[in-house]
Amino acid sequence: MTEEKSDFSEKAYEDVKRAKLEYEHAFDAVSDLILIVDADHTITMANSALADRMGMDASGLTGLKCYEVMHGMGKPPVFCPHSAFKNGGKSVSVELELDSLKGIFEIIISPIIGDEGGLISTVHIARDVTEKKRNEKLIAAQQRELKELVASQESRIEKMVSELRSKDDYLIQHSRLMAMSEMISNIAHQWRQPLNNIGLIVQGIQIAFKTGELTEEELEADTNETMKVIKQMSETIDDFRDFFSHEEEESSFRISELLSNSISFIEPSFNRRGIKITVDETITKTLIGYRTELKQVFINILLNARDALVENKTEEPCIKVSFSQEGERAVVTIKDNGGGISEDILPKIYDPYYTTRKSNTASGIGLYMAKMIVERKMGGVLSARNVDGGAEFKIELLG
Ligand SMILES: Nc1ncnc2c1ncn2[C@@H]1O[C@H](COP(=O)(O)OP(=O)(O)OP(=O)(O)O)[C@@H](O)[C@H]1O
Ligand SMILES: [Mg+2]
Incomplete structure (x- = not known):
């Protein structure tokens, strides 16, 4: 029994000794x-x-x-x-x-x-955790720096965008001024006939008065006719004024009217050069957008066609304008027979200041501005391709 007890104590002692060693070892190894x-x-x-x-x-x-x-x-x-x-x-x-x-x-x-x-x-x-804390501090500082950088870049980008906007506005204005000379000659032309008419009416009144043949009815009829002519002349001026006023808000308009109005603005200079403009319409859709600016797009594309036809000395020069409905979109195409745009310059025609025209009035911003108005301002698409020996511009607008 005593022997058994001493065996047991010895084993317990050994176990405890081993556990202590293991524990000390683990304690130091951590x-x-x-x-x-x-x-x-x-x-x-x-x-x-x-x-x-x-x-x-x-x-x-x-x-x-x-x-x-x-x-x-x-x-x-x-x-x-x-x-x-x-x-x-x-x-x-x-x-x-x-x-x-x-x-x-x-x-x-x-x-x-x-x-x-x-x-x-x-x-x-x-x-x-020194390293961890240092890294955390570093990351926090970097994040702060990054935030500041993003904030400063954001304000820089905002500034640049607003500068670009005002530059674009300037270009639109500039391009309008270029179209001004076209329109002044147009107004002169459009006024020549009515001014002649008024002159004739006034002369008629004078002669009738002198010969004592002027009746009250005749005087009233002549006055009405004169007022009608003056009203037409005044409408021409209104169109002219609208074109140069800055357009802030969108309005609704009939695309057919806008197009014929645009053509009438510049038609005399086309007639003088024997260029025929035909309009083929299949829709009379009403659109909402910046009508004056869209008018400017049509005028720019038409003037480009005129320039190409004149430069190429095209025989039987003509411009075909058509508009139709394609699904949700109102599509206007303006096609000429002036030789087209060579493939190597086709990708560059929308670049600002890109021009192949020799004339020193050409600034090369016409199509850049047209693209900006159609795509950025109106959410549409402006594209160009060569068809049947001429250029075709396509304006797609959401109806
Ligand atoms: N109908 C067209 N036929 C042939 N080339 C064209 C036609 N329309 C445009 N182009 C080409 O695209 C170029 C750029 O046209 P854009 O209207 O931007 O400038 P521009 O007409 O040269 O000058 P601006 O319009 O500022 O007076 C033209 O110089 C011409 O080379
Ligand atoms: Mg042009």
Whole structure:
């Protein structure tokens, strides 16, 4: 029996010895820093990771006060959770920058409570998060910088966009001025006939008055006729004024009317050069958009066709305008027989300031502006291709 007991004690002793060794080995092998402190803040154990970090021997740390070693203070600091554990409590986690360990640490502090409920010791496991914190700080700083950069770029882009807009507005205005000379000659032409008519009427009145043949009825008929002619002349001026006023708002208009109105603006200069314009319409659709600007698109394309026909000295020069409905879209095509656009320059015709015209009044912004109005302002499509020895421009607009 005694022999059995001594066998048992010896085995238990061996087991405990082995467990202690294993535990010490594990304790020292852990890379986290571990410190065990008794209820009185005295260090009872420190692992190798902690001792190495402090440049000390682990056994040299035991017996010292943790607040002296760790915080370089004469008494526990106010934030010391160890003191709080004396009144009970669970594990806590704190983040501290420790000069003694030269870094920032996430520390989990767990109390070991005895059978009686009193605090025996606390286990401190500290993980070095200096690198992580530094990276976090770096990332936060970079994010801040990035945000500032994005904000500054955004305002730069906004500024650029508004500058481009005002440049575009300027181009539209400029291009209108170029069309002005066309229209002044048009007005002169359109007024010549009615002015002649008024002159004849006035002369007739004068002669009838002198010969005493002027009746009240004749005078009224002549006055009415004169007023009618003056009204027509005044409408020409209204059209002219509308064209040069700045268009802020969209309005509804009939595409057929807009097109014939655009043609009438420039027709005299086409007639003078023997260019025939035919219009073939299959719709009388009403659209909503910037009518004056769209008119300017039609005028630009028509003037380009005229220039090509004149430059090429085309025999029987003609421009065919047609408009139809294709699904949801109203489609206007303007086709000439002026030789077309050579394939190598076709991709460049919408570039601002691109021109092949010799004339010094050509600025090369006509099609750039037309594209901008049709596509950017009105959400449509403007395209060009060569068909039957001429150029064909297609304007597709959402109805
Ligand atoms: N109907 C056409 N036939 C042949 N070439 C054309 C035709 N329309 C345009 N082009 C070509 O596209 C170029 C660009 O046209 P765009 O209207 O932008 O400028 P421009 O007519 O040269 O000058 P601007 O319109 O500013 O007076 C023209 O120079 C010409 O080479
Ligand atoms: Mg042009």
